[in-house]
Amino acid sequence: MKNMKKQDENWFFWQDIARPPQDNMDVDVLLLEHASQLGKVLLRFYEWDRPSVSIGFVQKTEIVPDIEKYTVVNRPTGGGVVYHDRDFTYSVIIPNNHWIAELDRVDSYKVIHKALVRAFATLGIKGLLVDSEQPKSDRATMQCFVTPTKYDVLCDDEGTIQKCAGSAQRRTKNGILHQGSIILKPHLFEHKSLADALKIAFEQEFNISLISYNPDFLNI
Numbered sequence: 001m002k003n004m005k006k007q008d009e010n011w012f013f014w015q016d017i018a019r020p021p022q023d024n025m026d027v028d029v030l031l032l033e034h035a036s037q038l039g040k041v042l043l044r045f046y047e048w049d050r051p052s053v054s055i056g057f058v059q060k061t062e063i064v065p066d067i068e069k070y071t072v073v074n075r076p077t078g079g080g081v082v083y084h085d086r087d088f089t090y091s092v093i094i095p096n097n098h099w100i101a102e103l104d105r106v107d108s109y110k111v112i113h114k115a116l117v118r119a120f121a122t123l124g125i126k127g128l129l130v131d132s133e134q135p136k137s138d139r140a141t142m143q144c145f146v147t148p149t150k151y152d153v154l155c156d157d158e159g160t161i162q163k164c165a166g167s168a169q170r171r172t173k174n175g176i177l178h179q180g181s182i183i184l185k186p187h188l189f190e191h192k193s194l195a196d197a198l199k200i201a202f203e204q205e206f207n208i209s210l211i212s213y214n215p216d217f218l219n220i
Contacts, residue, residue, distance in 0.1 A: 011041040011206070012213035013199065018047035021054065021073035021084075023220075028177055029076050030218050031093045035175035041098060043202060043210065044091040045195055052084040056168065077179045079168030087181045088194050094176040101176055105169060109151040111205075112178055116153050116165050119201035125188055127153045127164065157188060164188065 019027065024046055031042060053070040055063065056078045064072050064081060075082075092112060094100050100108050113129055120127040130152045148154065153165035167180035184191060203210055 009040065010209045010211050011043055011202070012038065012215075013210035014042060014044045014213050014215065015195075016044055016046035018049040020049055021052040021071045024048065024089075025054070025073055025075055027218075027220050028091050028093070028179060030220060031091070031215065032076075032170065032172060032174055032177040034215070034218065035093050035095045036097075038093065038095065038215070040211075041095070041100070041208075042091075042093040042213065042215070043199075044093070045198075046089055046091070048084045048089070054082050054084060056080055075168065075179060077168035077170045077177060079166065079179075082166075082181050084181075086184050088184055088189065088191060090180050090182075090198070092176075092178040092180070094178065096173060096175040098175070101171075105171070106150055108169070108176065108178070109167060112167070112180070113151050113153050113165065115201045115205040116180075116182065116198070118205050119194070119197040120153070120155065120164075120189075122197045122201065123189065123193060125155055127155050129153060155188065157185070 016027070031038070031044070051070050053064050053072045054075045055061070055072060057074050057076060058078065059074070059081070061067065061072045064070065070083070100111060103111065110129065117127040117129065130148050130150050148163045148166070152163055154161050155164035157164070165180065165182045167178055169179070170177045182189065182194065184194070199210055202208070
């Protein structure tokens, strides 16, 4: 099958509902399993129906501080502890015949995160990509937003450069699941304006159009 290229594609866009933590993760797993059936890249925006924490698939629940305040769920991807009471979450599901799937893992993070930097710029926030490898962290205990890795996104937060967006991936024979989180702060980003900016930025960065879509065939 001919690989899909930038100039001849559209992506699906799914504005999902707020779901329980495990359901959110199960949805992404199902979408990855059906990536070839989808036939297009799918960009999913979604929310959480309760204060939640997701942890990397190799991490243990007991590493979460104040665990009694949150519902904790393991992601199907790696990475560290992410609190979902103050962030914007999205997923990108990429079929295995897409040009992004031909990139190595690090470069695939770069091309997706460039869209985030573009979106932040339209909101008056300067974002930049971490351009070098960072010291290795203990994946069993790492906290996502205090542990930047190459091509994570940093932002200037009132004079302090901090990580404001990170992600993790799972790759299978079906394609790539890219799960991302962006910190929401009133003086940086609020949910609706960020969602609008991200949709435009993905279209511009990848030279595509987003087509509203609901994968109801998954019965989710």
